Amino acid sequence: xxxxxxxxxxxxxxxxxxxxxxxxxxxxxxxxxxxxxxxxxxxxxxxxxxxxxxxxxxxx
Amino acid sequence: xxxxxxxxxxxxxxxxxxxxxxxxxxxxxxxxxxxxxxxxxxxxxxxxxxxxxxxxxxxxxxxxxxxxxxxxxxxxxxxxxxxxxxxxxxxxxxxxxxxxxxxxxxxxxxxxxxxxxxxxxxxxxxxxxxxxxxxxxxxxxxxxxxxxxxxxxxxxxxxxxxxxxxxxxxxxxxxxxxxxxxxxxxxxxxxxxxxxxxxxxxxxxxxxxxxxxxxxxxxxxxxxxxxxxxxx
Numbered sequence: 001x002x003x004x005x006x007x008x009x010x011x012x013x014x015x016x017x018x019x020x021x022x023x024x025x026x027x028x029x030x031x032x033x034x035x036x037x038x039x040x041x042x043x044x045x046x047x048x049x050x051x052x053x054x055x056x057x058x059x060x
Numbered sequence: 061x062x063x064x065x066x067x068x069x070x071x072x073x074x075x076x077x078x079x080x081x082x083x084x085x086x087x088x089x090x091x092x093x094x095x096x097x098x099x100x101x102x103x104x105x106x107x108x109x110x111x112x113x114x115x116x117x118x119x120x121x122x123x124x125x126x127x128x129x130x131x132x133x134x135x136x137x138x139x140x141x142x143x144x145x146x147x148x149x150x151x152x153x154x155x156x157x158x159x160x161x162x163x164x165x166x167x168x169x170x171x172x173x174x175x176x177x178x179x180x181x182x183x184x185x186x187x188x189x190x191x192x193x194x195x196x197x198x199x200x201x202x203x204x205x206x207x208x209x210x211x212x213x214x215x216x217x218x219x220x221x222x223x224x225x226x227x228x229x230x231x232x233x234x235x236x237x238x239x240x241x242x243x244x245x246x247x248x249x250x251x252x253x254x255x256x257x258x259x260x261x262x263x264x265x266x267x268x269x270x271x272x273x274x275x276x277x278x279x280x281x282x283x284x285x286x287x288x289x290x291x292x
Contacts (some may be wrong), residue, residue, distance in 0.1 A: 014076070018076065021077045021078060021082065022077060022082070023147075024079040024083070025083050025147050030144070032140035032143065033141070035136070036140060038196060047129045048136070049184075050101070050105075050126070050133065051130060051133030051134055053109055053182075053183060054101045054105045054272070055137055055172070055268070055272060057196075058181070058195035058196045058198075059192075060188075060192060
C-alpha cells in the first residue's frame with residue numbers, strides 16, 4: 001500500500017490541519033485589531049486616533 | 061461539480077478548508093468595506109470629532125495626511141474584522157447571504173454595540189471615568205460577554221434540533237442573556253464630563269453608530285460573495 005499524505009510519517013492529522021486553516025486568519029485578525037485599536041505607542045495612537053474614536057475603542 | 065465543493069456541501073459535512081483561500085476572501089471583503097467605512101466616517105463622524113477637538117483646545121484640525129491615516133485605519137480595521145468573521149461564516153456551512161447577515165449582526169452586537177454601552181465612547185475631549193487600561197479591559201469584557209450570549213443562542217439552537225420553535229428559543233436565549241449584560245453594563249457605567257457640549261457628543265455617537273453599522277453590513281454582504289469566489 002502506498003502511503004497517502006495523511007498516513008505519511010510526521011503528517012499533521014486532517015482535523016488539526018483544518019483547525020489551523022480556520023485559526024490562521026483569526027489570529028491575523030486579532031493581531032491587526034490589536035495594532036489598529038489598542039497599540040499604546042504614540043505614533044500608532046496618533047495614526048489611528050480618528051478610527052479608534054469612531055469605532056468606540058478606548059483611546060486616551 | 062467537483063467533490064467537496066461548497067455548492068454541494070450539506071450542513072454538518074464540510075469540505076476541506078484552505079487558510080490561504082480564507083485569508084484571500086477576508087481581504088477581498090475587508091478592503092472595499094473599509095473604503096465604505098472611511099467614506100462614512102469622513103462624512104458623518106469626523107465633522108463632530110473635529111468640533112469636539114476645538115472645544116478641547118487641541119491643535120490639529122483636518123489635513124490631507126490625517127484623512128489618509130483615517131483611510132488606512134478604516135481599511136485596517138475592516139480587514140481585521142473580516143479576518144475574524146470570514147472563518148466563522150465558512151464554518152457555518154456553504155456561504156449564503158443569510159449566514160453572512162447572521163454573523164454580521166452577532167459581530168455588530170459583540171464588537172461594537174455592547175462594548176459601546178459598557179465604555180460609553182465619545183469624541184476627543186470627554187473626561188474619562190477610569191484609566192485607559194481599565195476601559196480597555198471593560199471593552200474586552202463586554203466583547204466576551206456578548207460572545208457568550210451568542211454562544212448560548214447557538215448552543216440552544218443545536219440542542220433543540222428540529223423541534224418546533226427551536227430557532228425562536230435560540231434567539232430568545234441569546235438575546236435575553238445579551239440584554240442582561242447590557243443592563244448590567246449600563247447600570248454600572250460611570251458618567252464622563254468635559255468641555256465638549258452634550259449635543260456634539262450625541263451627534264458623534266449617532267454618526268459613529270451609523271458608520272459602524274454600515275461597516276458590518278458591508279462585511280456581512282461581501283464575505284459570502286468572496287468566499288464563494290476565492291475559498292474552497
